[in-house]
Amino acid sequence: MPTFNNSAADAGEAYEALRALAHASRTFEDPSETYAVIGDLLGGLRSLRQVLDQLAAAHLSRQHQVTDESREYRGGSVEALAAADELHQAGTLIDQAHDRLNAAMTHSGRIVWNPHDRLVERWIGIVFLQGQEADKVLDLIDAKGAEAGIEHLSQWDYGTETTDAAMEGGDVHDSAPAYAGDRQAETGDYAMTYNPQAVHVALYRRHLIPAEDALNPPTEPDVPARRLAPARETTARRSGVREGGWFEHPGVTAVKQSRGLSL
Incomplete structure (x- = not known):
């Protein structure tokens, strides 16, 4: 169950949920359910984008309070900035994935999977x-x-x-x-x-x-x-x-x- 206050625990929950979804989505007995799944994934991407921004912010806010493996503050600051930059880059890619998934949902929503009047x-x-x-x-x-x-x-x-x-x-x-x-x-x-x-x-x-x-x-x-x-x-x-x-x-x-x- 999500805690809404423990990032590490909720990240583990999200990972297990995605593993379960990957297993369950190998087949769709009712293909019309794909629309709802895409919609939930779209919402998940938005949340993931927010998480990436918040992770980047956590690195930036503490860049002067960390060291690298050699106990050097300068090295720690460099690594924190680099991590934040990569997280922002990942967020940009998530934006692109979000736009593609949103377009896919639009097209999927126009499909009549079981047309009785065909x-x-x-x-x-x-x-x-x-x-x-x-x-x-x-x-x-x-x-x-x-x-x-x-x-x-x-x-x-x-x-x-x-x-x-x-x-x-x-x-x-x-x-x-x-x-x-x-x-x-x-x-x-x-x-x-x-x-x-x-x-x-x-x-x-x-x-x-x-x-x-x-x-x-x-x-x-x-x-x-x-x-x-x-x-x-x-x-x-x-x-x-x-x-x-x-x-x-x-x-x-x-x-x-x-x-x-x-x-």
Whole structure:
């Protein structure tokens, strides 16, 4: 226990406390506790700075009353002045350490160690077109660029309804899917993949979900989808979303079957 009046005893207490802290801080089960530890160390440095000044003052106040090992007063005065000077130098270094530690505490205080509201990025399917429907979009991309294609495909995005449809049908991905020969383009929260040779085009939208709700689905095989007759299937999906029916259109179902994803 600190005495507050016995410097030698309290210095011993401080040494033992620092030894214990060095042992305890080898691991932090709760890293958020580091902020409090830094704060206490910061206060400790301020006290240490005061102690160094007081030690220096004790040497200076008695410099003419001490001798060196040869019993010389002049030698004792020189040693006392030298000790006081080194203590002041140590105090200057403590000031620098204090400023660094204070900056570290500021940065540490901005950390959220256990964020329960952390969000992760996922990509939901908006529309997948093949054949003649895809040809129209591919021609548009060729004539006016990828952004025009994305803008055109975004008409299939009905916000929450589309998000619910993707969640219901499992059309959710860690990244926008791309297969052999596919090209990709992104604008804002949309990502488009298209393949003029395979004649298909797809649009995905970035969607953020709580980290605790994120799942890591098995990796899909990197196999190009079969070519389907999509015109009727695309219409079915569009009307299904508008009318609140079954969300996943047959085109997506067929693609999943071709990729071995259906149950």
